[in-house]
Amino acid sequence: MNPASAFFEESARCLKQSSLFSGLVASAIEDIVTRCRRETWKRRRQLPMEETWQRFHILLSGRVRLSRSNPESGRMITLFLLGPGEPFCIFSLLDGKAHEVMLETLDDVTLLSLPMSEARLWLDEHPEFNRKLLPYLGEQMCSLAGLASDLALHDTETRLARLILRHVDANTTDQHATPRLINDLSHEFLAEMIGSVRVVVNRQLQHWKQEGIVDAHRGHLEVEALQELARRAEEQPHKALA
Structure with a gap:
């Protein structure tokens, strides 16, 4: 992207505000933005990873889902739900391989994109980024491990x-909270994030609504009793409320 572009400063600002890129010197962020092109993708665009893995992408706005599905049963499981400032195709960046993952845009999205070779060159030239990248990869691996253990060990509720709870701000000090990224998703989508089906998730949310734990209706989800929701998750009370 040309530094004279009207979008250059906006793109750099988004990266500076993201947890992955924050803390890097301005020149490193400006360097990667310069190597990128800015793209816009329409909502509900679906792409198999073999069509995207040769480029590294960083979201500037909107949400992207990475999922896998069983073509025989039609069942789908969401692996990652990504928001602004987060990258995707990061595993391909590391191992140079395509992975059996489907990408879907949940909104109209804006992103930065650059060839994998350029992304690896940028990594070589800015090794300080590894101090951010390694913890981020650790979080991604923990997320997958958590998904696997939840599916194996816990019921739908x-x-x-x-x-x-994973999408509630850890600094929340109130019983009321708006989940980040998922508060406007359909019950079918929520079901695909936990390995269930729409009718079961809908029934559970309606039950919680009657108990005053959540306010849930089509395209809207709010937590009304955060402490009680934490108890239903079989966890200690939300740390910000303890």
């Missing part, structure tokens, strides 16, 4: 409660 517990899995749904854990999903919502």
Whole structure:
């Protein structure tokens, strides 16, 4: 991207505000933005990873889901839900391989994109980024491990409660909270994030609504009793409320 572009400063600002790129010197952020091109993708665009893995992408706005599905049963599981400032194709960046993952845009999205070779060159030239990248990769691996253990060890109510809590700001000091990234998703989508089906998730949310734990209706989800939701997740009370 040309530094004279009207979008250059906006793109650099988004990276500076992201947890992955924050703390880097301005010249490193400006360097990667210069190597990128800015793209816009329409909502509900679906792309198999073999069509995207040769480029590294960083979201500037909107949300992207990475998922896997069983073509025989039609069942789908969401692996990652990404928001602004987060990258995707990061595993391909590290191992140089395509992975069996489907990418779907949940909103109209804006992103930065650059060839994998350029991304690896930028990594070589800015080794200080590894101090941010390694913890981020650790979080991604923990997320996958948590998903696997939830599917194997917990019932639907517990899995749904854990999903919502993972998207609540840890600094929340109130019983009321708006989950980040997932508050406007359909019940079918929420079900695909916990390995369930829409009718089961809908029934559970309606039950919690009657108990005053959540306010849930089409395209809207709010937590009304955060402490009780934490109890349903079989966890200690939300740390910010303890």
